[in-house]
Amino acid sequence: MGDHEHVAIKHNDHILLDQPLIRLPYELLRNNFRSAHVAVEKESAGIRTLLKDAATGCLNGQSNQEDLVRNLDDMIAQAKALQRKVSACAEEEARLIHQEEERIAHVDELFSMKSFDDVKYEAWSRVRLDRLVVDFMLRKGCTESAASFAEVRDMQDLVDVETLVSMNRIRESLKRGSVQDALVWCSQNKKELRKMESGLEFELRLQQFVEMIRSGSEPRACLAHIKKYLTPHNATFPSEVRAACGMLAFPYDPITKSSYGYETYFSPARWDRLASIFTDTHNKLLSLPAAPLLHVALATGLSALKTPACQAAAREDPSTREITHSTTTISPSGQPTVCPVCSPELKDLAVNVPYAHHTKSIVEHDLRALPNGRVYGKEKLEQHARKFGLPSHQVKDLQTGEVYDADALRRVYIT
Structure with missing residues (x-):
């Protein structure tokens, strides 16, 4: 049950990050409609004024044929100008509606997936990451690179390059x-x-x-x-x-x-x-977030990983902000990996995010620590050893493949 909750996609949480994606075309449609309305009101008022002057002049006998023709020409010119403006607004409206449809379809793909194990989720999340990168590049002024990247990825309708x-x-x-x-x-x-x-x-x-x-x-x-x-x-x-x-x-x-x-x-x-x-x-x-969405996504992930042990030196000496704490693990290749919260690349972004708040911890029963520092449940180690045909007195690391004697394992207690 715990594993199912862990891999299940919480669509409402995901959509929080994608609100600007849907809202911006709507705001631009409102602005476009307002521009069309102002153009119609302004040009229509001018045409009505010319028509009234022409009719009044004809009834009073104060206008000759040349004046009437001139007024008609002015009305036709203003009508053509209004037509050009309204046509431009109509083209912009069609473009924005198409953009909104593409974005809704992109978000709708997420709701067709139920868990992170779905094969389609990786492709969808890659598209979203590309969107966040383009948004970050645009906000930092790298407009040409962002436009080229969006064109290569064929995602012009999913990013706000022009805006x-x-x-x-x-x-x-x-x-x-x-x-x-x-x-x-x-x-x-x-x-x-x-x-x-x-x-x-x-x-x-x-x-x-x-x-x-x-x-x-x-x-x-x-x-x-x-x-x-x-x-x-x-x-x-x-x-x-x-x-x-x-x-x-x-x-x-x-x-x-x-x-x-x-x-x-x-x-x-x-x-x-x-x-x-x-x-x-x-x-x-335009209902756009103040910070780049890439920062928001990174800060969320860093907050989920942050513990009081992270960035201890930065809290002790804010002037130097040197990190002496190093939460490291051993990768399958045997190389140490640094805690993302404490890494030089992300420490400035992570220093102000809150600590992780977990209401429930999922921990395997009867934990055992291997000599390489990795911790697994005893039952899982025994099942893994039987699967690979190891003797009863040996266990195998699930990730690195290293084999150890069962006597070398240490029991782990969580207080």
Whole structure:
């Protein structure tokens, strides 16, 4: 019964890691529908206005034939422009619906499997690992490598290359000292950002004002910028608005690079902070996790393996974070393997994860320790020895194949 529970797939736990896979196309479909709706409303209003002017002019006798033809041409041009926009939205909608169908089919494959022993699970888990790797590469800015990897694996519909590439482009533009791309993105998602009560656009406008002060713009233009973009948010960001007014009263000195107490606003580190704020807002808006899913999956596995004995030296001396504890076992080839939690590659990720919480331990009855350090149940060792035709006074290691005398075994007690 215990072995069955151990190998059984808990589908609800698995699906927690795959929520962004399903939710992102849905969020993008909402954005696409909103764009189509705005285009229809805007162009339809223009066409109705031209039609009303043309009809009124004809009834009043104020428009001649040339004016009527001109109005009709304008209406046709606007109708064609609306058709192009709606067609583009329809193509994007079809692409997203196909992507959503492929992702649902991928997740549905998991529910057709009942245990980890299923031969199909290895292939499915390999696809998921590839997805996590592509997601990690995209978040770290390796866009070309990630796109090539997704193409080679034929999994373009299962990864979010376009979305994360666009996010990286805007993030990098902020790090380079430009707010234009980020402001365009805020304009496209203004309604949703307002619902989220996001301060991203205010921070961008504030930085825009700081750059105006740094470049020595006209005080009148700076004051107009404050009135238009900053003072409407005075109730939410009072200290920032006061700082902007102070910067206007005490201009930035480009020679000494002093600003009478406002140096933090002129610091290059603010661009990294803006990039971080944009990334967090973008992920929250599209229901994407803040950390790469690969980190989430690794942290889950490390937490299941972590014990109080792991990383003892790191807890004793956080400044050096040197690991002296080494939980090792002997592999079938005879080579020692290091505990993953204590390994140099994963120790930084594992140091903050919680310890494993096991409500039930499955331990074999009457344990015996072999001279090589491996531990097995006595009954299993005897069954294994009989299977290979060994004498009654000998046992065989189930993994390494080493043979030992039964007298060399030591009894193991768990306290």
